[in-house]
Amino acid sequence: MINTSNSINPPSAELCNFIIDKIGISQAALELGKKRSCLENSPLPIVMWSYGLITFSQLKIILVWLKSN
Numbered sequence: 001m002i003n004t005s006n007s008i009n010p011p012s013a014e015l016c017n018f019i020i021d022k023i024g025i026s027q028a029a030l031e032l033g034k035k036r037s038c039l040e041n042s043p044l045p046i047v048m049w050s051y052g053l054i055t056f057s058q059l060k061i062i063l064v065w066l067k068s069n
Contacts, residue, residue: 011037011044018065019048029053 011034019025025048033048040047045066049059 006041008037008041008043010034014069015044015062015066019044019054019062022065023054023058023061025054025058 016030016034019030020027029048033044033051033053036042036051037044037047045054045059045062048054049056054062
């Protein structure tokens, strides 16, 4: 179910740079993730994992990075 009543913040430039530079995801995959994240009103890392754009291990790395920032 898509929750449209409470919009989440778009992903930060720092997060996008981390995903591309440190995780090694392509710009195209990131853009797809950002588009789906906006449409589904869901956090970018979770959407990217659910669509198979990143692995579970990569998701954990991103979540640890987010927690530390």
